[in-house]
Amino acid sequence: MFSKKMxxxxxxxxxxxxxxxxxxxxxxxxxSYYRPGRIxxxxxxxxxxxxxxxxxxxxxxxxxYFFVVNVAKENDNYKKAxxxxxxxxxxxxxxxLSNSRLRNLLNFEKTxxxxxxxxxxxxKDPSPWFKTVLIDKGKSDGVETGMAVVVPKGIAxxxxxxxxxxxxxxxxxxxxxxxxxxxxxDRARGIIKGDAAGQCLFKYVLRKHDIxxxxxxxxxxxxxxxxxxxxxxxxxxxxxxxxxxxxxVTVTPYVDFEKLEEVLIVLNPKxxxxxxxx
Amino acid sequence: MTYCLHIFIGLCLIVIQTTVMxxxxxxxxxxxxxxxxxxxxxxxxxxxxxxxxxxxxGFFMDIISGGPFGIxxxxxxxMFIGVRWAITFLHVGDGLLLPVVVTAGVLMENLVFxxxxxxxxxxxxxxxTMVSTIIVQVLWAIFxxxxxxxxxxxSHRRWNLxxxxxxxKKN
Numbered sequence: 001m002f003s004k005k006m007x008x009x010x011x012x013x014x015x016x017x018x019x020x021x022x023x024x025x026x027x028x029x030x031x032s033y034y035r036p037g038r039i040x041x042x043x044x045x046x047x048x049x050x051x052x053x054x055x056x057x058x059x060x061x062x063x064x065y066f067f068v069v070n071v072a073k074e075n076d077n078y079k080k081a082x083x084x085x086x087x088x089x090x091x092x093x094x095x096x097l098s099n100s101r102l103r104n105l106l107n108f109e110k111t112x113x114x115x116x117x118x119x120x121x122x123x124k125d126p127s128p129w130f131k132t133v134l135i136d137k138g139k140s141d142g143v144e145t146g147m148a149v150v151v152p153k154g155i156a157x158x159x160x161x162x163x164x165x166x167x168x169x170x171x172x173x174x175x176x177x178x179x180x181x182x183x184x185x186d187r188a189r190g191i192i193k194g195d196a197a198g199q200c201l202f203k204y205v206l207r208k209h210d211i212x213x214x215x216x217x218x219x220x221x222x223x224x225x226x227x228x229x230x231x232x233x234x235x236x237x238x239x240x241x242x243x244x245x246x247x248x249v250t251v252t253p254y255v256d257f258e259k260l261e262e263v264l265i266v267l268n269p270k271x272x273x274x275x276x277x278x
Numbered sequence: 279m280t281y282c283l284h285i286f287i288g289l290c291l292i293v294i295q296t297t298v299m300x301x302x303x304x305x306x307x308x309x310x311x312x313x314x315x316x317x318x319x320x321x322x323x324x325x326x327x328x329x330x331x332x333x334x335x336g337f338f339m340d341i342i343s344g345g346p347f348g349i350x351x352x353x354x355x356x357m358f359i360g361v362r363w364a365i366t367f368l369h370v371g372d373g374l375l376l377p378v379v380v381t382a383g384v385l386m387e388n389l390v391f392x393x394x395x396x397x398x399x400x401x402x403x404x405x406x407t408m409v410s411t412i413i414v415q416v417l418w419a420i421f422x423x424x425x426x427x428x429x430x431x432x433s434h435r436r437w438n439l440x441x442x443x444x445x446x447k448k449n
Contacts, residue, residue, distance in 0.1 A: 019352055023394060026347040040341040044292060051297040059301075123296035125344050128307055128411055129391045132344030134296075160344070170344055175399065197407040258300070 038163045041134075045166045048123035049136055056261075083152040086254075087231075090154075093184060094218060094229035116150075116264040117141060122166070131174035131194060133157075135263060138165040146225060148266040154231035154254040155179060155219055156263050167265075171257055172232070173198050180223035181232050183209070184216040192217065192232055192251060200233060202249035209247070211238050217251050227266060283437045284319075284331045287430065291315060292338060309384045309415040312339065314426035316354045317383045320361035322431060332358050346394060353390040357383045380423025381416055388412050 063072045119137040137143050139162050147159045149169045157177065161168040170177050172194060179192040181202065188209035190202045202217060215235040221228025237250035291311040299305040312335055319328035336351035343350060361379060368375055392408065 019355075020397075023346060023348045023352060024398070037341045040338050044289065044338060044342060047289060047293045048297050051293050055298065055301060123293075123342065124300045125342070126292065126295045126310060126312075126339055127343055127345060127391065129395070130344035134342065168342075168344070174344055175395070176344070196405045258303075258306075 041163045041166055045122060045134060048134060052122045087152045090231045091229065115267045117267055119263050119265055121260050121263065131171040133169050133260060135167050135169055137265060138163050138167050140164050142267055143167050143265055148226045149263050150230055150266060151255055151263055155226055156255050158225055172200060172253060173257055179226055179232060180220045181217050182220045183211055184218050189220060200251040200253055202251045205247050205249050207240060207245055207247050211235055211249055213238060279441055280327065288315060288335045307411050307414040309419050310387060313383050313387055314380050314423050315430060316357050317361050317380055318427050318430040320358045321365055346398065349391060349394050353387040357386050360386060376424035376427055377420045381419045384415050384419040
């Protein structure tokens with residue numbers, strides 16, 4: 001009744017349709033590390049960790065023992081000090097500004113200092129189209145989906161998947177990432193989205209704000225993920241289109257994602273437990 | 279035992295791709311190393327043997343990647359089907375057409391990634407970075423793709439010889 005060619009074509013069309021439907025379903029309901037995914041990640045991640053540790057070991061030997069020992073050590077110390085100073089500087093600027101705003105307000109609650117957990121990056125995303133990394137801390141260390149991941153220079157990303165010993169971090173330069181942020185000087189608010197070029201787009205910033213190149217962008221804390229006042233990056237390009245209510249702002253992140261090795265996971269602060277009424 | 283070899287090769291490729299290559303700036307925009315492996319399976323191995331490996335590694339890649347789940351499975355499956363279809367009328371085993379096949383596979387994979395992004399994200403657009411990444415990947419594929427195929431083929435032959443020797447010694 002039907003020719004073999006006809007059956008092949010219909011089969012191919014059905015296969016394409018099924019493929020698109022399945023992709024669409026899985027895109028909306030993301031499969032987590034539970035069930036088979038957990039087995040897969042438990043199988044791959046230890047090899048990645050071993051490989052990463054070996055690379056670091058060899059590189060550290062080269063850096064610290066064979067390649068001008070003292071200079072390398074001094075350089076490491078300077079880098080640490082610089083990172084610390086940079087972090088302090090950003091925090092102080094943010095504190096100064098918030099202090100002047102809050103001085104007029106009474107009865108404000110002091111901000112809670114979040115607990116952090118350090119983790120090592122053990123693997124990067126296999127595709128250049130997506131920006132995620134795998135870290136060596138998981139559920140057994142208290143890590144949960146949605147926690148913020150930072151480095152001394154600023155925000156790195158957010159935990160998107162957790163297995164017992166490993167987690168996946170969606171970096172802020174991924175196009176699926178979104179961070180509520182504001183310009184430190186004039187408090188212009190917007191959403192930081194990832195860009196294919198490894199930079200970030202500062203979206204939904206109103207035209208009325210005078211944003212200049214070099215302005216520092218910090219997290220607003222309004223997304224409920226990232227603590228307020230953490231550095232995101234600096235404004236590297238501003239385009240004010242003739243029409244529309246928003247301006248196009250490009251932000252260069254402070255974090256060098258190519259050299260990301262250690263990160264800090266911001267553990268959610270302990271919730272206050274209220275005493276039961278008697 | 280052949281499956282063990284395939285799984286070993288696939289795992290090595292994933293580990294190299296996610297841990298070693300990011301440290302070398304030259305390979306910052308290298309193509310997916312599993313693409314030539316899938317192409318090798320489709321050209322040189324049986325459908326039954328290859329399909330299992332394609333599904334297993336598509337699933338693994340989907341788990342460790344940040345893309346929508348199923349994107350690698352889709353890419354590998356269509357790459358496999360495409361190459362199997364191509365070898366019905368092209369004699370790709372002689373080596374001259376190998377760079378073309380690998381390049382086509384890499385292009386197909388990128389097409390699946392970009393197509394999926396475009397399908398699920400309204401604001402997605404093709405940027406200069408995307409185009410340059412694809413060009414760099416294609417250039418890498420032309421020059422290194424056939425080498426990978428030959429490497430997989432040689433390692434498989436050696437493995438078979440070694441395995442046969444062991445069996446002969448045992449008997």
